[in-house]
Amino acid sequence: MARTTAQKKPRGNKKLPLRGKKLPFDKYDLYLNAVQSPDGDVQFYRERYKEFFGAPKKGLTLREDFCAGGAISCEWVKLHKDNTSCGLDLDDEPMNYGRQNYIAKLKPEQQRRVALIKKNVLEPGLPKADIAAATNFSYYIFRDRKTLTDYFTNVCKSVNKKGLFIVDMFGGTACTDASQDRIPIRRGFTYYWEQKDFDPATNYANFGIHFRYKGKMYKNVFTYEWRMWTIPEIKEMMLEAGFDDVAIYWEGSKRDGSGNGKFDRVTEGEACLSWIAYVIGIKK
Structure with missing residues (x-):
């Protein structure tokens, strides 16, 4: 079922800056x-x-x-x-x-x-x-x-x-400002959901999913440009x-x-x- 806003995030419009790079995880x-x-x-x-x-x-x-x-x-x-x-x-x-x-x-x-x-x-x-x-x-x-x-x-x-x-x-006042949530998902892995920005004139916002694995941060594994x-x-x-x-x-x-x-x-x-x-x- 759906999870809290900090946990349940996205699928659409994924830009994959790490596409083609070999990652040490799935x-x-x-x-x-x-x-x-x-x-x-x-x-x-x-x-x-x-x-x-x-x-x-x-x-x-x-x-x-x-x-x-x-x-x-x-x-x-x-x-x-x-x-x-x-x-x-x-x-x-x-x-x-x-x-x-x-x-x-x-x-x-x-x-x-x-x-x-x-x-x-x-x-x-x-x-x-x-x-x-x-x-x-x-x-x-x-x-x-x-x-x-x-x-x-x-x-x-x-x-x-x-x-x-x-x-x-999803929405709420927390979604009108830059923020980052950190959630451990299994031993050795931590999931980060980042809201990078928000434009109140358009309601456009940019988001990113990062993972920390064995002490190393892998940023923008998935990114999203949404309204x-x-x-x-x-x-x-x-x-x-x-x-x-x-x-x-x-x-x-x-x-x-x-x-x-x-x-x-x-x-x-x-x-x-x-x-x-x-x-x-x-x-x-």
Whole structure:
């Protein structure tokens, strides 16, 4: 499931300054452990589908936009023997990694129900799906309203009736300033999430993921150039794109103020330093 803002970060618009350099660790494995929880993600998707449309009588199709290695797509086919999934991305490197390290570890019959496809999500003819998901804030790469609305419209056309479009978001006052979070993820490795800057005139911000391994820092293993969208903007664009309704799910907090990974449907948020939420477009 989604993690606290300090932990759960990104997938979209990765510039890889270290691409081609030999690293003494598997950057995609560290990324998965540091920022993703695909098993929790797919449980959340299934629960929301049941909430809005009841228990499905057959397997469901998930499309994972900006899929990178397709970890979520692989978890989806494990949930039900008739579930199918496909992941879309433009970057061959993470998709090839996913084929070799995620799909290859599935059972043969599960492998037949998942595919990673090189395709631009702005192009017409997206694969049909009961649930489409763009998570880890990947769609923040679209930094103007027209392009993002075009993407949402494309998704709406591709989602079946009685279907969902699920995106996640993060924000809060802490996201309007440069900052860095440090999180140990396993023995010998530390994960760093850095917000490099924020422009209040455009809401553009630059981010980087760094790893410390055996005392040496490897900076900018992944970098991101995003626009920090707001929940009202995303909700308005989903409705403009043709979705019938939009629901918001807000992450609860532990006693220390960090996120607890549990999301409840809300109509009002909470003013806090950092938050994570899901916004779901509903097609009836």
